[in-house]
Amino acid sequence: MTPAALGLAMGQHAKTGPSTAAAPLTPADMERIGTVDDRYQSYNIEMIEVTGGEFWAPYGPEGAVATNSALLQYRPPLDLANRRLRTLAAALGPAYVRVSGTWANNTYFPDADETATEPPAGFTGVLTRRQWQGVVDFAHAVDAEIVTSFAIGPGTRDEVGAWTPDQALSRVAYTRELGGSIAAAEFMNEPNAAAMGGAPPGYSAAAFGADFRRFREFAARVLPDMVVLGPGSVGETAGVSIHAAGVEGFIPTRHLLAASRPATVDAFSYHHYGALSLRCAALAESAAGGEDTGAQALSTTSPDDALSEQWLRRTDETLAFYRPLRDEFAPSAPFWNTETAEAACGGNPWAATFLDTFRYLDQLGRLAKQEVRVVAHNTLAASDYGLLDETTLLPRPNYWGALLWRKLMGTTVLESGVPQPGRHVYAHNLRGTPGGVAVLVINTDMDSSLTLSIPTAGERYTLSSDRPRSTSVRLNGTELALDVAGALPELHGVPTPAGDVDFASATITFLALPEAANQACR
Template identity: 25%
Template sequence: MDLKCIFSLAILVSQISLSSTQNVNVVIQGATPIAETDDNFVCATLDWWPTEKCNYNQCPWGKAGILNLDLKMKGLINAVKAFNPLRIKIGGSLQDQVVYGVGGVKNCPNFIKNEDSLFGFSQGCLPMERWDQLNNFFNQTGVKVTFGLNALLGRNRSEIEKGLWVGDWQSQNAGDFMKYTISKGYKVDSYEFGNQLSGAGMGASVEAEQYGKDIVVLKNLVKELHPDPKTQPKVLGPSGYYDEKWFNSFLEVSGHDVVDGVTHHIYNLGPGDDPNMIAKIQDPSYLNQVSQTYKGVLNIVNKFKPQSGAWVSESGGALHGGAKDLSPTFADGFWYLDQLGMASTYNQKVFCRQTLIGGNYALLNTTTSIPNPDYYGALLWHRLMGSTVLAVTQESNPNLRVYANCAKKKPGISIIFINLSKDSSFNVTLSNYEHQGRNLRSTDVVKPNFEFRGSKDREEYHLAALAGNIRGQIVLLNDVPMVPTETFDIPAVEPKLVNASTPIHIAAHSIVYVTIRDFQAPACA
């Protein structure tokens, strides 16, 4: 045996000796659901940022902006097709500076760097030729489109309050854009009004009462142009950071039947250059903090009862393009997939990842369109986790995060386990709590009715980092590296079948999806 083999063996032995295995019982309440998501809960964004957009002395956008993305890249096409369908939201910081090259708009310029303008760029324009190309891509790949509209058109900067924009929204350009879209037979699932203009805003803000009045104008425009309620796009807003007072006023003014989805943004990891981010991502108490935002939004939605509930319409984890050495790595999945789970338990209907492509936080590599690790976690959620959310409890270890939904394809349930610990693995047994009289949240302590003992093989999908390097960009699925083929096809995502009589093994620093076909959950019948 040569020295290299001896050294490798020594490392392996040391890792094994440092790792401990803990027995954990997870209780799933299968009787009644605690929440319901949209069928297309997993969503990704396309952003307007041009190549010149830079943060932290780097410019990570390349040619991934809406106006210059190569829509013929095979990797991009195949990655989107794999979802069948994927919800894509078009928007971002510059959307309130975009005019649409239709109707009275004759001059249709691209964004130009201008330090005196909002976010350092001049007003830009979406030519209808480019809109045609985008819709050809959407039709080819099977995309449900959410389009973010410019909510600053017609307004002016306040002369009294810095950052505040005042005046009524001008709907003419948006109306011309919608008419063109209808004339071409393009399908838009929903229109979102503005971007990060709520509360104090990001760069710009609009008062809640004014915003509420203007979204009524948008709703009336949508209803006028789409008289059939069955094909009428939803109206979403305000698409900003949650501010209780502002959101409350906005929804009071807009009324009960106007806003179909209350949209908000989550960037709970902070600035993308934070050196402590890797610790935050693995800290259960830190990850739990954002639940207060979800609770707040849920409460305000329940108060006003908009038809479509709450949406997270943008979340990239780390701000300003993401974290260069973390967002595109396996470790980011501890944050991202935990957010999908947490958001779903708080009845958030949709969760849009910033971005599909572009910036450091993209699901796909900006240059090559090769999937980053989070892409596979998102694809598995979309394929396995149904829209009905179940209550889950486990009292043993906070490093083991567990979420359960009815299986996307009946029968049974699908569960995601996220192990934040680098030292501990878990052997999990399940108990089925069928008491119908209580509705449980994940924090409730329950006495399970019985331990679940299945007879059908479980379907398991174990995600782990190559060589245990959670800061690497190669993910293993059941020990097989997930790498596209030479023709950029997405590799097959297949489960391993495991005897139902054995515990579910969750290795240290791994993420595991499990589908159990014979788990009796009345909520999933």
């Protein structure tokens, strides 16, 4: 290997400037600060992908969105038996697969003797029994447990407008008939955006509270082992709330939780998007009436900001909004982030590039330190934010980052001892190696390298790209791709001796330190 090739393999490139003074890593002494679910890194398959229907339309040339009326485009049902899809999903297992989304709120599930091709009154879509069987079979094949939500629209109501569990019971019974199970569920998708989500006209916090108490009783009776998630709200942060911005129809999460008492959740779920995508930014501006409101602020994002601390900390700001609500209404419940991605409404064009892998992995690192037990990325294989390209099902850069996380980062969360901001260094136990430590080093600086002093030898796995907005990514200098047979490559680390180690600008590195001798990782 030539000196130039060796430098590339170690994540070095021409833009790397002088590094700052070496910060010490002491893996043996890193304290345990929490744990995450073994299925911590999970993903969504939207209900509309399973049934087929209108989802976010592809961008035009250079990311253009023609008109607001062209935001959605029909797509056929996702082939959950596809060999490549199953192979790549299985490599991320064990995981949770969440089948939900806005469309799930009004999707009809037929009885065994029905042949429903059109939704009955009060519903907008149909989930066939064969399609749900595909979900159960997929989950079995890829070591995933099912997370979902249930229909709550006008078609599920009795004569006085109360929610009835008939639809939920039918799907639960069929799941069991197939030998499957539902590990966790939210009552409905994004209840604070109920008006947008197809709830009955005039749906209120009081209506949700009554519905949720019925759902909680149903779950206790029919699904006693299922984790009841909620509320599953979206669009609220410590800095700005869509409701406070005056967007019509939004219900504050506090009102939802207060109205639900005395019923509560087993895990406090929420959704996080740092911004709206270009598809929906114009809609937010229109809803705000041209005024400088929180709705517009939430829609602001740019690829130029994608490595900034201001952008990356938005995940903290959302969690900070929900933490006092969790502490007040469900103090013993862990957090689940059941839907997240670069931006809502399908993601921006750069969500499919290496630029977003910094956010993807930084978010996993941040949330693991803050009582978040599960993070479900939206989506596995749909729109620009999918881990896989929706047409070819080939891995995007975020998928390769996800694969390395799954390979190396265990469930014991450690304090790395390297302070932020400016340095994004996270540590977990090294998966499958008692006493070993895995360290994730994300250098978001475009001009300077970062140096850490490491007391023990190990292996490094450095992700880099010629251009941050490229859809290709290299591991230790070798471009990552499936082989001609469609198989995943072996992910090998580069031996790294003890001492000062440089991490080049705009790179992401996992360090495997099997000889760390950390007692918390035994």
